[in-house]
Amino acid sequence: MLREINFDGIVGPSHNYAGLSLGNLASTRNAGHVSQPRAAALQGIDKMRANLALGLAQGLFLPHPRPHAHWLAELGTTYDEADPALAANAMSASAMWAANAATVSPAPDTADGQCHLTVANLRTMPHRSHEWPATLAQLRIAFGSDAFRVHQPVPPAFGDEGAANHMRLAGAHGEPGVEVFVYGVSGGAFPARQHIEASRAVARLHSLPPERTIFAAQSEKAIAAGAFHNDVVAVANERVLFAHEKAFADRDSLVAQLERLVPGFEYVEVADAEVPIEDAVRSYLFNAQLVSPADGEMTLVAPTECRETPSVWNWIERHVAGNGPIRRVEIVDVRQSMANGGGPACLRLRVVADPAAVDPRFMVDEYKLDQIADVIRQHWPVEIDNSDLQERSLIEDVVKARSALLAALDLNQLA
Template sequence: MLTEINFDGIIGPSHNYAGLSPGNLAATRSHGAVSRPRAAALQGISKMRANLRLGLVEGILLPHARPDHQWLASLHTRYEEASDHLRAQALSASAMWAANAATVSPAPDTADGRCHLTVANLATLPHRSHEWPETLAQLRIAFANDAFRVHAAVPPPFGDEGAANHMRLAGGHDRPGIEVFVFGVPGGAFPARQHREASEAIARGHGLDRARTFFAQQSPEAIEAGAFHNDVVAVANGLVLFAHEQAFADTASFYAGLRAALPEIEIVEVPASQVSLEDAIRSYLFNAQLVTLPGGDTALIVPEEARDTPSVWRWLQEHVAGNGPIRRVEVVDVRESMGNGGGPACLRLRVVADPRTVDPRFLVDEAKLDSIGEVIERYWPEAIKSDDLGDADLIRQIEEARSRLLTSLRIVELIDR
């Protein structure tokens, strides 16, 4: 039976605040702050545990090998000799944001009736551009069953940032859906990371029906305000599209097309007069998990920052009280991830599939989360300061921590990548 599985990225032991992401205002503000990798990873485990208790199906994606010695070797240097900036890029834990791992088209949408995944190239920023080979290796293990097709990345220079710029609307997870690819137009103060050409290539590779595939431009105002991915200003699930008024460049035409293709759609638009773009981005109101609970209700899983932002919390309470499509709001603590610019939705990649077709090592229950938590408690660094990145003992601890986790999960084929 097809169901939505949320694959959460386990926050890696090298999680730090190096400020490597222009346009990501939270990451820029946190530059140089002390990070807490152990607390960050445990916050992620707590979010997964909360999702399990809501009746959702959970999976995991694993921390990448850090520092990335292979990438540094391709630059003809070693970690010990590299500049501070290259060290930070080689040590980045940003693969924890699984929404950037790939773009996923479920089997009901594709020409061959298989679930297709295309790994994101993340070509725009150096610290993320070297993630895709290890992500591809993980996806090809987790989704080795013939029910899936896993594609390599679209080649640069066409930037692709994965599911963070992709939405799906459907009357049920097992029904054909509408797939929406959101792209940006270069030329502003911050980079537009998703290129239309990359989105179009993915749609072709997945064998999508052109009549049920939309390409929408993200508004330049949203990008300038710090919405470096579409999922910072819009999210969709089931028949519900939840978006800020200023999310898209041509809202009227886009919404009209969606309504013509899917008359049952419910578009929940938050007016700028009630929640400013600034408040929406600071609180990560839309970088939330919009999910269907087992009973059929739509719920929104938001970070604590949404509750801490008066305009956002007021809008949410009024919407739920007014019998809107979103019937329930759940609050989670992911402050360490938020400090680097990633909310609840950033931390997960949704895959609609039969769980029996997924490598069981990548699926979790409460007991497995307990086991993962024990490894994190024992081996993850408690804190990393900006001037710690040259500490050889810290690097050894980071490398050992990942190895211990993969060994405990019996996914040892990834250890030496």
């Protein structure tokens, strides 16, 4: 049976605030602050528990090896000898944001009836550009059955940021859908990370029918306001597109196409006059998970910052009190991730598939989450100050922590 599975990235033991992501305003604003890897990872576990409580299928991805010694060797240096800025790039825990792991096209959408995943190259930012080999290794294990086809990244001449710039709409998750690839052209002082050439390449690799594939430009105003990925200003679920007024360069064309192609399509727009785009970006209103729980009440899983931003919370209360498609809001605390520029939606990759076809080591229940939480409490650093990133004792702790998690999950092949 096909279901939507949310695969969340476990926050790694090297989680720190180095401020490496140009255009990500939260990352820049909190650069140099002391991070709390243990609290961050446990917040992520609690978010997965909340998804299970809603009756959703839940999976996980693991932290990558850090520091990334092989990448530094390719640059002719070691972690001990590297410039501090380069060392910070090698220590980044940004793979926790699984929305950037890959682009996913479920079996009902593809010509060969397989679920296709293309790992993202993330070429725009140095600290993310070296993630894809470790991500690919996990995808090939988790989705190793014949139900899936896993592709290597698009060549790095063209930037691809994965599902953070991709949406899928359908009458229901298991029905044939319409896939929307959102690309950037310009973001003023900030880079547009998703190239249309990469989006078109992924659509071809996934054997998507052109008549049910849409390429939409992201608004320059959105990128300039800090929407470095489309999922900061828009999110889709089944037949509903929830977006800010300034999300797309040509909103009317996109909406018209979706009205024609998606049965029962509903567009929920938040006007800039009600929620300024700056508030939307700061609160990560749209970087929430829009999900379909077992009880059928479409739910927005939003960060606590939404409740603390008056314009955003007022809009949410009005919508839920009305007759709109979003019937419920669940608040989750992922402050440690938010401070580095990633909300609830950044932390997960959506895969529509039969959970029985996934390697069970990547699926979770309450018992397995308890096991993972125990490892985190025992091994994750409590705090990391950026000035300590090259300390040998910290490096040893980070390596041991990840090894303990791999052992607990019987995934030592990823060591």
